[in-house]
Amino acid sequence: MSETRRPDFRKEQETTLARPHMKYTGMARALFKAMDLAYGKGTTLPKVRLLEILARIPYQAWETRQYAKLSTQYHRYADVQRAMEILHWGREAQDNEFWHLLVIEERMRLEGVREGWLWENVAPHVACFKYAWFSRWMARFDIRRAFYMNAEFEDHAEHVYMKFVKDHPELEKQKVDSEIVQMHPQGPFETWADVFRRIALDERDHMNHSLKHCGLSDRVVPYVSLATP
Ligand SMILES: [Fe+2]
Ligand SMILES: [Fe+2]
Numbered sequence: 001m002s003e004t005r006r007p008d009f010r011k012e013q014e015t016t017l018a019r020p021h022m023k024y025t026g027m028a029r030a031l032f033k034a035m036d037l038a039y040g041k042g043t044t045l046p047k048v049r050l051l052e053i054l055a056r057i058p059y060q061a062w063e064t065r066q067y068a069k070l071s072t073q074y075h076r077y078a079d080v081q082r083a084m085e086i087l088h089w090g091r092e093a094q095d096n097e098f099w100h101l102l103v104i105e106e107r108m109r110l111e112g113v114r115e116g117w118l119w120e121n122v123a124p125h126v127a128c129f130k131y132a133w134f135s136r137w138m139a140r141f142d143i144r145r146a147f148y149m150n151a152e153f154e155d156h157a158e159h160v161y162m163k164f165v166k167d168h169p170e171l172e173k174q175k176v177d178s179e180i181v182q183m184h185p186q187g188p189f190e191t192w193a194d195v196f197r198r199i200a201l202d203e204r205d206h207m208n209h210s211l212k213h214c215g216l217s218d219r220v221v222p223y224v225s226l227a228t229p
Contacts, residue, residue, distance in 0.1 A: 008225035154207035161200035
């Protein structure tokens with residue numbers, strides 16, 4: 001479902017940084033604010049690790065909702081097709097988000113970044129519980145809005161990762177020597193800068209799929225480096 005050809009990561013980074021953020025809704029802004037209050041305004045590895053822990057939750061909620069629908073609407077082929085499409089996309093996105101989480105964890109291990117016990121063990125559980133409840137509610141009552149909100153989060157994440165690479169030029173020289181980090185289908189990656197740029201582009205793919213599923217295909221962001229002349 002995602003673009004399989006390898007884009008020019010640097011060129012795509014330039015286009016992300018030149019592209020304005022989406023005009024975020026109040027609810028998305030409130031969640032970004034809550035993260036800033038808890039972790040500070042800047043981008044840090046513990047902060048993005050929590051974001052990656054949370055990132056799979058909406059897909060799981062949509063998956064549960066689609067399975068529930070399939071149990072009762074299996075005789076309506078168009079509905080079955082749509083549900084299967086969401087399930088397929090959701091599974092792929094969840095695996096991809098989990099790779100992001102493994103990469104961030106690996107980076108934290110290599111850099112020796114540790115958090116306090118409370119932040120490592122309690123905060124993620126509390127955040128997951130609240131976000132799972134919210135996501136299930138959205139999937140049940142307004143899944144289109146849930147897709148749109150996900151597009152907002154993914155747009156934000158794409159910008160955050162591309163800016164992180166720009167703010168840390170040392171990543172361009174750091175070679176990747178980790179099996180986990182090379183697990184992406186577009187690997188192997190030469191430098192850590194490319195790893196983070198690939199994560200940013202994964203977030204762009206998630207945004208694009210979210211936009212398509214809420215009927216906003218015209219707002220999909222293309223890969224300039226893959227455009228055929
Ligand atoms: Fe992610
Ligand atoms: Fe994502």
